[in-house]
Amino acid sequence: MHQTQKGDVVLSNQDVDHFRTHGYYLYKKQLFSPDKLDRLEAIFKEHLADKGDKLSDELDTPHFRDPRLLEFLLADEVLDLVEPLVGPDIALWTSHFISKDPYVGRETPWHEDSAFWDGRLSEYDRIVTVWLALGPSNRENGCMRVIPGTHHNGFSSYRPTDQTVSTFHAEIVEVDESAAVDFELERGECSLHDGRIVHGAGPNSSSVRRTGYTMRYFPASVRVLPVPQNEGWKIWLARGRDLAGNVAAFS
Numbered sequence: 001m002h003q004t005q006k007g008d009v010v011l012s013n014q015d016v017d018h019f020r021t022h023g024y025y026l027y028k029k030q031l032f033s034p035d036k037l038d039r040l041e042a043i044f045k046e047h048l049a050d051k052g053d054k055l056s057d058e059l060d061t062p063h064f065r066d067p068r069l070l071e072f073l074l075a076d077e078v079l080d081l082v083e084p085l086v087g088p089d090i091a092l093w094t095s096h097f098i099s100k101d102p103y104v105g106r107e108t109p110w111h112e113d114s115a116f117w118d119g120r121l122s123e124y125d126r127i128v129t130v131w132l133a134l135g136p137s138n139r140e141n142g143c144m145r146v147i148p149g150t151h152h153n154g155f156s157s158y159r160p161t162d163q164t165v166s167t168f169h170a171e172i173v174e175v176d177e178s179a180a181v182d183f184e185l186e187r188g189e190c191s192l193h194d195g196r197i198v199h200g201a202g203p204n205s206s207s208v209r210r211t212g213y214t215m216r217y218f219p220a221s222v223r224v225l226p227v228p229q230n231e232g233w234k235i236w237l238a239r240g241r242d243l244a245g246n247v248a249a250f251s
Contacts, residue, residue, distance in 0.1 A: 023151035023197035059097035089220035089240030105204030109171030127195030141210035150198035
């Protein structure tokens with residue numbers, strides 16, 4: 001069993017093995033207390049109301065401008081969950097409110113998160129994303145889907161997409177969709193996935209908004225490189241030691 005710094009067993013050895021082998025894990029429990037989840041959803045609704053001409057799926061790095069989100073991003077509930085996967089020294093990489101509007105929410109093309117970070121970090125293994133459902137996430141409203149085991153394959157080949165119907169400018173050329181696993185979650189549940197796994201999501205064809213808050217973490221031994229794409233980036237030490245010195249360099 002894996003114990004955290006608090007001594008709580010959150011993920012079993014079997015859970016960790018599943019993540020290492022398949023690149024994901026579904027945590028079918030409530031991550032936060034009801035009151036805490038309500039507070040997070042209220043913050044999301046503020047960001048949604050103030051988004052201006054941004055689309056609902058473009059609310060990236062909201063914690064850069066709203067420190068209230070650090071209560072959730074640096075919470076023991078989250079860090080205890082990711083520590084068995086990331087290690088005891090944990091840095092916060094990024095977060096994102098991802099919301100698909102009813103009926104018109106765009107599809108998310110097949111991609112690897114790591115492809116969008118290429119050249120920005122010294123290593124790409126043990127980057128873990130927690131995808132917290134702020135409402136129901138299912139096949140009808142465009143839940144996330146992954147291709148198990150693809151986190152072992154390295155960077156894929158991409159081709160351009162039509163961004164009027166797609167959230168990203170590019171998609172992976174060849175994907176065996178018959179192997180896809182749907183991440184159906186109830187409000188307050190979450191999934192965890194490796195930053196290199198191939199994943200995507202369908203459009204929202206339902207009357208129910210699909211909203212998740214992604215919280216991404218990486219080992220504090222990984223260096224954030226001084227490249228133009230990282231200019232203005234902010235790093236927080238979430239737990240343990242700042243082994244690569246990122247907090248001083250990027251905060």
